[in-house]
Each structure stands twice: as structure tokens, then as C-alpha cells.
Amino acid sequence: MRHLLAAGLTAMTLMAAPLVQAGTYTQTKYPIVLVHGVTGFDSVGGLIGYFHTVPWNLERDGARVHVASVSALNDSEQRGAVLAQQIVSWAQAGGGKVNLIGHSQGSPTSRVAASLRPDLVASVTSVNGVNKGSRVADVIRGAVPAGSWIEGGAAAIANAVGGFINVLSGAQHQQSGLAALKTLTSSGTAALNSRHPWGVNSSSYCAKSSEVQNVRGHSIRYYSWTGDNSGTNILDVSDPFLNITGLVFWGKEKSDGLVGVCSTYLGQVLGDSYHLNHADAVNHLLGLRGWTDPVSLYRQHANRLKGKGL
DSSP: OHHHHHHHHHHHHHHHSOOOOOOSTTOOSSOEEEEOOTTOOSEETTTEESSTTHHHHHHTTTOOEEEOOOOSSSOHHHHHHHHHHHHHHHHHHTTSOEEEEEETTHHHHHHHHHHHOGGGEEEEEEESOOSSOOHHHHHHHHHSOTTSHHHHHHHHHHHHHHHHHHHHHTOOOOOOHHHHHHHHSHHHHHHHHHHSOTTOOTTSTTOOOOSEEEETTEEEEEEEEEEOOSOOOTTOTTHHHHHHHGGGGTTTOOBSSSSBGGGGOOSEEEEEEESOOTTGGGTTTTTOOOSSOHHHHHHHHHHHHHHTTO
């Protein structure tokens, strides 16, 4: 409990402190837009951010950072269309383009936005992204009979959760738990990839793609990284849940508890064996994680984008 209290106080201190730029290590040419995953948000009450301390740690060395706000629960196509609208003003004020970095469902969401507005996107980066579906979503979808009262009840609960996130974050997004589940299954993601194929090599499950993609006449760079552990810190209350969901991958492939490693591949794979689970990838629960520092990965990538002239 003391660890959680200390982490919470540290987060509030960082968010309340004035930003003092210390250098130019993360000073990309175009703004960075962080895109949350399923059941996500930009921030709650302006105190707890989905990407815990990551924006501050990018901004302190020169990056301009925006945190997107899309539906907590909906399909990736709908979320991507909303994101495509959001980035217009950020791109116009930031040199004409943005660098999208999406966690979990934030990755296919970012890919849809890049497909819709390739003129506004310099790069798309996937962090533990669901780019070829999730076995966990497949199991849940298979266990819930389509059109049944169970499905209806589960959808109502999920939509209520989405509505509650709307209230906490001050958003007014349309929520659909059933649409979110369907889009994250292997078949749902395959259908999305058929419409927005850039950065994903669908020739086989573990096939990798290339960094530079020509998207409707515009050059966009694609990157990805992921962790491969479901449990990384015994003090993190999310670890037991991820250890349970991670059982669906047992004997098949490594995962972060929710997404298989091969499913995360997008463009140039920067790393696929970090000691991170699905929550660690965004520095939660309030910074409780394993021995890989997720914040350093975001900072290193911002420096990489800077070196590419992005």
C-alpha cells in the first residue's frame, strides 16, 4: 500500500509541476500523439493519465505530445475515424503531420487513422498492439453465444463501463463493448487488415513487415515493440488477472497476458522480448512493473523518430 501511495503522490507531483525543457533528446519534428487501448482514456480528472508519466517524460526533452481521446469500447474502424478527425488540428499546428503511437487497440486505431489521412501521418508505432487479433478475445467470443441473453447482458455491462469512463474522463464517446470484442478477435482483425493492410504482413501469423510503406501515395514509417511476460511484479494487482488470461497462450506462444507476441508485429519490429506485460507497456499500475523501464522505450523511440527527421 505504501508503494501505491508513493507512486500516486509522485504522479500528481509530476503533473502539477511546471514543464522545464531539459534538452532536445525527444524533440521530434512533428508532434507525438499517444493513442489509448480498449477501456482506455486520455486522463481521469486531469490527475491519472492512461500513459502514466510518459507524456511528461517526452515533453521534458523537447517533444510536443498530445493524448488522443477515442471510445473506450468500440470497433477499431470507428475509433480510427474519430482519431483521424482529432489529428487534423494537431498536424496543422505541428508542421503538417503527427507521429502516432498506439497501445493495444490503439495500434489498429492508429493504423485506420493513417489509412484515412495518410497526408497527416509521418509514422505509426504499435506498443503491445493487437495487429493480428487476440486469442483472449477469440476465447471470450467463442464462450458467449451470439444473440443470446448472455451476450446482451455482457454487452450492457461493458457499455455501462464505457459510459462510466466517459464520465470520469469528461468524454462523450459512443460505446459498444460487443463491437470492441468483435474487432479484437482474429477474424475481426483480419477483416480490418484487409481494408487497412499497411505495416502488417498477413502472409503468415509471425511474418514481419518493412519500415517504410506507401499509403495511398504518402510515405509512412511503421514500428512496433512488445513485452512477452504476463506477470512481472508481485505488487501489481493487475498481474494476477493477466496471468489468468495469459493461460490461453500456454504452449502456443509467448504473450503479454492479452496479446501474443507475433500478433503485435507491425512494420519494423524494434523489440519483442521486453520484460513487460500489457499494463506495464503504458507504465501502469502507477509505475509498478518489471525490470524493463517502459518510459525509456518511449523516449528512445522519440529520439529515433527525431533521427529520421520525423
